[in-house]
Amino acid sequence: MSVTTVTQATAYADPHHLRAAEHDGPAPKRIVTGFGFWIFLLSDIVMFSCFFASFAVLSGATAGGPGGAELFDIGNVALETGLLLLSSFTCGMASIAADRHNRLWFQVAMAVTGLFGAGFLLLEVREFAELVGRGDGPSRSAFLSAFFTLVGCHGLHVAAGILWLLTMMAQVVAKGFRADIERRILCFALFWHALDIIWVAVFSVVYLLGSAT
């Protein structure tokens, strides 16, 4: 077989050179960074699963205090869920804008994402303040301790996410869509979408199941 036929056969099997990277040394930094962050997110989800497990075990341990059905305002939770879901969508729009190097739409989509996130956080803080004000704080029962730990931990993640979001907006203003900034935007989008996935578990298990039983 001549050299030309081998080259032609390879070109035929892989016309777009998609598999070229397999033989070209290490993967691009974009993929390595993204995969590393994906592993971090999975370990974060494993940490949340411990909080979910303790909440599930302690959900009946109300120590004579109020249970989920008396405490939770499902309308408020529905509003929080809607805000976070919409922010996940606008975060996707920001990713597309970043991919196409469109500064204006990136900033608009990120700002809307941040506003939805802040609205979510505001509703959550208000709910917590109301519970503590009525004397149903984390020290009331094991059930409430587990509730505040789990939901509060998610809320802290959202707060950190908003800080990260503002940082990315500022970095794009200052430095533009450089390769390293684009990697950070990719990681931020992964983080924000993962928060929404955890919230799906929170509203299903904590609020809807918690107020049903």
Next chain:
Amino acid sequence: MSDHAQEFDDRGDLAPGEQQHGDLRSRILFYLAGLGLAVLLTATSFFIAGTNLVWQPSIPVALIVLAIAQMGVHLVFFLHITTGPDNTNNVLALAFGLLIVLLVVGGSLWIMANLNHNMMPMDQLMQMQH
């Protein structure tokens, strides 16, 4: 635009969470489809939890099934997990994460239910101490 497409071709495989590069319209429609499905599943969850129309003992199972379905929708439409060859590592890491989550949650519930079942009721325990 062709210059732009060339740039993407050079980049080869997709990073985790990266969307397949296509035209703007189809990319936005993909996110909109995910949003629509997620809204539908969320609305069903909230409806089922607050209604008397459904057989009550089935509600917890239904809520958990709906939640798992919605997480799947988020993974596919927002995090762009696919079955493609450049996603194998992501899927394997996810599978390992899921294994740990299931062991932790399932194991805790199982052990603690067993413990509660075998433990003497609290009032009897208090009487024995006196």
